[in-house]
Amino acid sequence: MDRKNIPRATVRRLSLYCRYLAEIREQDIEYVSSRELGGGIGTNAAQVRKDLSFFDRFGTPGRGYPVGFLHQRLEQILGIDGRRWQVAIIGVGRLGSALVDYGGFLKHGFHVVAVLDSDKKKIGQTVKSLTIEDVADLKAVIERSRVDIVVVAVPAEFAQRVATQAVDAGIRAVLNFAPATLILPEEVNLRHVDLAVAMESLSFHLIR
Amino acid sequence: MDRKNIPRATVRRLSLYCRYLAEIREQDIEYVSSRELGGGIGTNAAQVRKDLSFFDRFGTPGRGYPVGFLHQRLEQILGIDGRRWQVAIIGVGRLGSALVDYGGFLKHGFHVVAVLDSDKKKIGQTVKSLTIEDVADLKAVIERSRVDIVVVAVPAEFAQRVATQAVDAGIRAVLNFAPATLILPEEVNLRHVDLAVAMESLSFHLIR
Numbered sequence: 001m002d003r004k005n006i007p008r009a010t011v012r013r014l015s016l017y018c019r020y021l022a023e024i025r026e027q028d029i030e031y032v033s034s035r036e037l038g039g040g041i042g043t044n045a046a047q048v049r050k051d052l053s054f055f056d057r058f059g060t061p062g063r064g065y066p067v068g069f070l071h072q073r074l075e076q077i078l079g080i081d082g083r084r085w086q087v088a089i090i091g092v093g094r095l096g097s098a099l100v101d102y103g104g105f106l107k108h109g110f111h112v113v114a115v116l117d118s119d120k121k122k123i124g125q126t127v128k129s130l131t132i133e134d135v136a137d138l139k140a141v142i143e144r145s146r147v148d149i150v151v152v153a154v155p156a157e158f159a160q161r162v163a164t165q166a167v168d169a170g171i172r173a174v175l176n177f178a179p180a181t182l183i184l185p186e187e188v189n190l191r192h193v194d195l196a197v198a199m200e201s202l203s204f205h206l207i208r
Numbered sequence: 209m210d211r212k213n214i215p216r217a218t219v220r221r222l223s224l225y226c227r228y229l230a231e232i233r234e235q236d237i238e239y240v241s242s243r244e245l246g247g248g249i250g251t252n253a254a255q256v257r258k259d260l261s262f263f264d265r266f267g268t269p270g271r272g273y274p275v276g277f278l279h280q281r282l283e284q285i286l287g288i289d290g291r292r293w294q295v296a297i298i299g300v301g302r303l304g305s306a307l308v309d310y311g312g313f314l315k316h317g318f319h320v321v322a323v324l325d326s327d328k329k330k331i332g333q334t335v336k337s338l339t340i341e342d343v344a345d346l347k348a349v350i351e352r353s354r355v356d357i358v359v360v361a362v363p364a365e366f367a368q369r370v371a372t373q374a375v376d377a378g379i380r381a382v383l384n385f386a387p388a389t390l391i392l393p394e395e396v397n398l399r400h401v402d403l404a405v406a407m408e409s410l411s412f413h414l415i416r
Binding site for chain 2: 085094099101172
């Protein structure tokens with residue numbers, strides 16, 4: 001399977017299916033139909049079948065998907081089956097420090113192993129038992145802490161520079177929270193989290 | 209147009225098209241093809257045409273979409289054309305306080321007008337010139353500040369309770385950041401922002 005062929009929206013839904021399956025698995029539900037699974041995340045049965053068809057055949061005719069098995073497979077597919085991902089957060093402002101102890105990251109195997117900032121007053125202080133390091137030492141920190149994923153949480157005007165530095169240091173996965181569009185080499189996986197997008201989906205409905 | 213017919217993923221992409229159009233509009237680009245517009249947000253031309261077809265006919269054959277006009281229309285459609293949305297944030301932990309001054313909200317017309325917490329030590333303190341109020345007074349705060357949208361940023365175990373209280377006070381739009389699944393009446397618009405979903409899209413690609 002070539003990753004290029006899988007739409008981004010499908011990968012996003014795989015995470016949501018995975019969450020929903022974890023929930024119903026706790027309730028000891030053994031099988032789930034594509035309709036129920038879709039309903040659980042706000043999509044339809046056809047979309048569920050299409051999304052899962054990129055991978056294996058999961059369903060049993062007439063019974064639906066086996067919950068435990070599908071949950072496990074999705075965790076494998078997403079790379080969160082007990083694997084440990086090492087994350088560095090650049091920018092220890094309010095958002096950056098909120099992300100350091102965001103429970104959802106740890107729960108899914110993303111461990112914040114380094115935090116960096118350019119503010120001399122912050123460098124040397126600790127956040128959740130991590131010492132804030134100088135972003136000027138980014139390359140050394142990435143190598144020493146074997147960082148897989150870099151989170152950019154700096155003000156918009158510095159975002160491109162720190163992201164480029166991270167990529168130059170060998171990083172191939174960047175999660176950007178700064179309200180800025182980053183340009184990075186095509187082989188780098190880049191995701192932009194724009195918190196206003198979810199808000200706009202609410203305003204879209206409120207005016208109707 | 210019935211809002212029920214518009215897929216969630218389409219509404220999400222409308223926000224992303226809107227961002228991209230704002231950018232190229234600043235560069236004085238007058239027309240954009242569906243291929244370019246799709247490329248700008250990581251989707252394809254057919255998807256762009258399908259998403260926009262829920263609304264008007266925007267394109268001019270052979271020339272593409274007029275950037276300024278389409279941008280303006282999408283702002284209208286999303287309800288962010290100069291309209292002011294009043295937001296209350298419940299839970300002034302790290303994430304909650306990061307959201308109070310998240311630039312992306314203000315830029316798109318979302319004004320945080322109230323912050324609430326249950327912690328007696330926090331109540332009465334100020335965040336960005338807003339006085340933290342007691343969540344026990346939620347209904348009064350929502351009425352007084354004419355709140356449109358409530359952001360839930362409390363620990364998972366309290367999320368359902370405060371969301372239900374907000375809905376009982378008349379709120380019809382809830383943005384949930386707590387790692388918990390909320391159950392609210394169908395007429396309430398509810399969005400869950402799970403920050404680990406974007407992270408998993410990176411791990412999905414890193415293992416391939």
